[in-house]
Amino acid sequence: MSVQTVQTTPIEGQKPGTSGLRKKTAVFMESGYLENYTQAIFDGIGGVEGKTLVVGGDGRYFNDVAIGTILRMAAANGAAKCIVGQGGLLSTPAASHLIRKWKADGGLILSASHNPGGPNADFGLKYNGPNGGPATEGVTEKIFARTQEIDSYRILDGGEVDLGVLGESSLGDMQIEIVDPVADYAELMGELFDFGAISALFTGGFRMCFDAMHAVTGPYAHEILENRLGAPAGTVMNGAPSPDFGGGHPDPNPVWAKALMDIMYADDAPDFGAASDGDGDRNMIVGAHCYVSPSDSLALLADKADLAPGYAGGLAGVARSMPTSAAADRVAEAKGMASFETPTGWKFFGNLLDAGTVTLCGEESAGTGSNHVREKDGLWAVLLWLNILAKTGKSVSELMADHWATYGRNYYSRHDYEAVDSGAANDLIANLRARLGDLAGHTVGDLTVSGADEFSYDDPVDGSTSSGQGIRIYFEGGGRVVFRLSGTGTDGATLRVYLEQLETDAGALGKDPQEALAGIIAAADALAEIKVRTGRDGPDVIT
Ligand code: VG1
Numbered sequence: 340m341s342v343q344t345v346q347t348t349p350i351e352g353q354k355p356g357t358s359g360l361r362k363k364t365a366v367f368m369e370s371g372y373l374e375n376y377t378q379a380i381f382d383g384i385g386g387v388e389g390k391t392l393v394v395g396g397d398g399r400y401f402n403d404v405a406i407g408t409i410l411r412m413a414a415a416n417g418a419a420k421c422i423v424g425q426g427g428l429l430s431t432p433a434a435s436h437l438i439r440k441w442k443a444d445g446g447l448i449l450s451a452s453h454n455p456g457g458p459n460a461d462f463g464l465k466y467n468g469p470n471g472g473p474a475t476e477g478v479t480e481k482i483f484a485r486t487q488e489i490d491s492y493r494i495l496d497g498g499e500v501d502l503g504v505l506g507e508s509s510l511g512d513m514q515i516e517i518v519d520p521v522a523d524y525a526e527l528m529g530e531l532f533d534f535g536a537i538s539a540l541f542t543g544g545f546r547m548c549f550d551a552m553h554a555v556t557g558p559y560a561h562e563i564l565e566n567r568l569g570a571p572a573g574t575v576m577n578g579a580p581s582p583d584f585g586g587g588h589p590d591p592n593p594v595w596a597k598a599l600m601d602i603m604y605a606d607d608a609p610d611f612g613a614a615s616d617g618d619g620d621r622n623m624i625v626g627a628h629c630y631v632s633p634s635d636s637l638a639l640l641a642d643k644a645d646l647a648p649g650y651a652g653g654l655a656g657v658a659r660s661m662p663t664s665a666a667a668d669r670v671a672e673a674k675g676m677a678s679f680e681t682p683t684g685w686k687f688f689g690n691l692l693d694a695g696t697v698t699l700c701g702e703e704s705a706g707t708g709s710n711h712v713r714e715k716d717g718l719w720a721v722l723l724w725l726n727i728l729a730k731t732g733k734s735v736s737e738l739m740a741d742h743w744a745t746y747g748r749n750y751y752s753r754h755d756y757e758a759v760d761s762g763a764a765n766d767l768i769a770n771l772r773a774r775l776g777d778l779a780g781h782t783v784g785d786l787t788v789s790g791a792d793e794f795s796y797d798d799p800v801d802g803s804t805s806s807g808q809g810i811r812i813y814f815e816g817g818g819r820v821v822f823r824l825s826g827t828g829t830d831g832a833t834l835r836v837y838l839e840q841l842e843t844d845a846g847a848l849g850k851d852p853q854e855a856l857a858g859i860i861a862a863a864d865a866l867a868e869i870k871v872r873t874g875r876d877g878p879d880v881i882t
């Protein structure tokens with residue numbers, strides 16, 4: 340085996356988005372493409388000579404082949420060691436934990452998260468830093484800059500690693516350690532949660548259904564829920580990771596996890612349902628006949644996290660992404676905790692978590708997490724819910740009703756317009772941006788605009804500024820709409836419209852969100868001309 344230096348040239352469009360670089364699988368499989376981008380990451384982080392990296396992915400099509408390439412490149416670039424999940428599998432939160440636990444210099448996670456997988460679908464690669472979290476804005480910029488000037492990459496001209504065999508081996512001068520992807524993570528969960536109380540819940544006949552959506556959390560859920568907590572076999576459905584996620588869309592929301600929703604809304608529904616996404620960092624929570632919006636889930640967890648041993652001392656603070664509803668802010672205010680509003684994407688929480696300013700973070704897109712790792716964590720959220728259910732003895736719907744009665748209800752929904760013409764989507768945003776100063780006082784239907792701006796974030800820890808993070812329009816009476824373009828799609832543009840209305844009238848807390856938001860939905864279309872500009876009658880996905 341010897342090190343080959345292969346000539347390459349900059350490739351356009353290798354700009355990492357909200358979390359890493361996502362492209363069609365066929366693009367990643369083009370000759371030299373993955374190699375080119377991997378070298379740009381290595382160069383962008385100042386080289387990997389002597390470093391230890393964690394490597395693993397969500398098991399989607401091309402995962403194993405890509406890991407082989409990355410390992411040969413890490414060895415050729417002088418890395419000291421790679422810690423790799425057995426079978427090439429690591430959920431995103433488990434990878435984050437391994438980086439932290441073994442004090443690695445960083446990690447490469449192969450996933451396009453909730454995007455479908457397979458030869459005709461999506462692939463992705465993200466770099467996480469030594470704190471276990473997504474590359475910061477600064478590092479992402481350096482990686483991108485490198486893609487613009489790269490002229491060669493280094494790779495071993497041979498060398499196979501058997502990803503199936505646990506233990507140590509070597510590749511060239513680099514050490515390889517294949518580890519059980521689940522064990523360390525499961526141990527961490529056992530430290531944070533009251534496994535005794537949760538086991539007793541299951542022994543008492545509590546029924547749960549966890550949909551792993553044919554993605555990476557299957558092995559984690561089988562081990563933790565069924566083997567360690569004693570939930571009956573069959574609690575976990577779709578628990579074997581498959582290269583194309585069983586042909587599905589591993590996005591845990593009522594649309595893509597419809598099979599679970601049907602179970603949870605049937606006459607004999609189990610007590611608790613949950614689902615996770617492709618790489619295991621998202622969660623959906625649903626009780627019997629009771630879907631919990633991710634924004635509400637964050638608020639409830641912030642309110643009751645101290646029922647779990649890992650959070651018994653209370654929370655330092657809570658952070659949410661800007662488009663996430665203000666429900667968590669209301670809890671923070673009532674409890675005297677600090678609260679923060681960050682741009683979309685988990686990378687912005689990392690600094691706050693590292694600084695100890697916040698303990699819990701969450702996003703409206705079904706991501707919730709804490710300072711135990713530096714990623715959002717699907718199963719962690721499910722276990723915290725189970726811990727709370729066990730300690731309160733209440734059902735999901737009782738907990739939510741109590742929560743709304745105490746704090747009011749932030750009715751919430753997100754409408755996505757997918758694969759929209761990029762020009763039309765950019766124009767829609769540009770048009771709103773140009774009118775921001777004129778919108779206040781404007782009436783649409785029964786609503787009056789109270790203010791409008793474009794979100795820009797000054798990081799309180801590192802002082803960096805991230806601008807252009809979403810257009811916000813506020814209405815008198817506690818309503819809000821946010822417009823943003825997705826940074827994770829691979830087809831044209833995806834327009835996300837985030838809708839929210841605060842309700843504090845005790846008699847009006849049980850409405851259907853689409854009904855409660857009808858006025859805001861109509862105002863959003865009138866103000867942004869969504870239908871006309873996108874040529875669509877309505878959203879593709881409503882969550
Ligand atoms: C989406 C979500 C965002 C999330 C990101 C990565 O980004 O809206 O909240 O952090 O996906 O999640 P965007 O730019 O498409 O809106 V994951 O589970 O796909 O790593």
Ligand code: CO
Nearest residue numbers: 452453618620
């Ligand atoms: Co994900």
